Amino acid sequence: MVQRILALAQKEFIQIRRDRRTLAMMVALPILWLILFGYAFSFDVQEVAVALVDESGTAAGGAVARAVRSYERFTLVDLAAPSETAIREAIFRGEVTMGIVIPPGYGEQPDTQLQVLLDGASLFAAQTAARLLPGALEPAQAELRADLEARTRVEVEARIQELAEARRAELLAQVPPIMRAQVEEMLARAHGPSPDEVTIAAPDPPSFIPAITTLYNPDLRTANVMIPGLLGLVVMFMTTLMTALGVVRERELGTMEQLVVTPLRPLELMLGKILPYLLVGAVDFALVFAAGLYLFDLTFAGNLPLFLLLSLLLVLTTLGLGLLISTVSQNQQQAMQLAMFAMLPQILLSGFIFPLDAMPKAIKAIAYLLPFTHFVPIAQGMFIKGQGLDLLWPQVTVLAAYAVVVVGLATARFRKRIA
């Protein structure tokens, strides 16, 4: 039995090796998708075009303006006549992604706030701009604090001086005139409270910047979130498509007719067909994984053997799906179309590209019916956060159930179709 399965698998390998198109797809597809999803499809915008209008005339306003101008990821766009209207026009023309208006009296009069205008049509640039703004304003915060401290210190010194003068005059008034010169000399020598020794109990200026700490993916890089899902996507695509094509090709070219009259049992035939494509999937998995680590500087945070095991659950499902497709397809073209039909919704709806939370209820319900939807959180959770089974068990359960059901169904259908 093992010999027959191996004979079939080896034959399949020779065929894969000879078929340039398959070989090319096996290597080119992961690379293409890595470029697409890792680089080109990246939602990170490096530089944001910003327009600034400072109407404040205050120190606080000046500090904010300086901070915005000197922030490296903001490219300042000059406005002919700086005003909120001019900003709105610049955003309309697409010249500016974010406009900042510093209102008159900012930082001194109550209820004055920075006004920030974002170009929602440039979705990802606007999101990046909003995310960067707090960081950009940090130097202003620091400057204002230092400034306030300095001013408080001057005030306190003046007050101490004033108090000391008053106290001296009071003392001298109580001393008989003859002794005044002597007392005056003593007082001068006595150690008065120096301003340095007075702790300045000035309150911190109120912070206008929320303290944001991003956990797990501090740079909020798209690649970090995409690569784990891409691992599954590449493997799903290759295994489903190639298994379906591999079986249907035998039927289309008539070789199946010869196979079914050999001692090969349906189950052996199935295993011999699956095994090579499992390996193809593994090669592509390794390729994307390595690219993630070495090209995109990702670190795998979770338990790797567990992740491999859970990925195997996905692969079993997708291999089974490929077999199912092969049982209902007459030729390779049909199989290809069916495979696309089965995979496209999984790519689009799994939360791999578009967030599940953003989907309408009905679509979300469909999304949760797709096996890949349950793999994406496993891949992302384990890769980025190092989550384990204690958190991921619901997804793992669903995926395992899918693997059992799909493989069972495929086996039954395959046996019937072959026998």
Place this chain on the structure above:
Amino acid sequence: MTYAIETQGLTRRFGRFTAVDSVSLTVPEGTVMGLLGPNGAGKTTLIRMLLGALAPTAGTGRVLGHDLRTGAEAIRQRVGYMSQRFSLYRDLTVAENLAFFGRVYGLRGDELARRQEELLAWAGLLDQRRTIAGDLGGGMRQRLAFACAILHRPSLLLLDEATSGVDPMSRRRFWDLIYGLADGGTTVLVTTHYMDEAAHCDRLAMMNAGRLVAVGTPRELQAAHGDGGGLEQVFVKLARVSAEA
């Protein structure tokens, strides 16, 4: 007398269409049986049932002593089959095709290598061992398929239009190989459209519209249905008679 093939009322329907209609046929061991009939007569369907690749709708049959329905696995170990369509791997070389089918039939190591050489020589393909099967000419292709069908030394050979579309020289060579096997005791069931080939068979079975319409030696059939003509005449007459019936 023992029979390699024995069927009783073997029937196969596809939906409402009856492709093989109650065929009762016996093929004695060690004989060459020709299965004749116009296109669509049901020859291929009958052969596929004998292989256990297609379940009969009704009737029973035994092949090499094993029941068709329950003994398919045992049957396949001892039956060789060449389908009417070239069904080897066109993207594998001659040697790779032989090696693959050899391993599927359980040959391995030295035994496989020896058998492979033997068959390459037997089929006259020694110089083509590294040729991709798809690049072979028609005659060589058929000899390769034949070689693959007898790798495991089957006791029964089912050849479905093995020589169609092959030049006369290649056909002659092919039949020499068939006779060689028959002399060694192998039972052969062969379908053909060539009457010169039919004349070389020990016995003939004539099918039309799913039914078995005549069985006998070429001489017997000629006497009964030939009207003084050759086998050609028998074929034409039997095909027409049933079509009118």
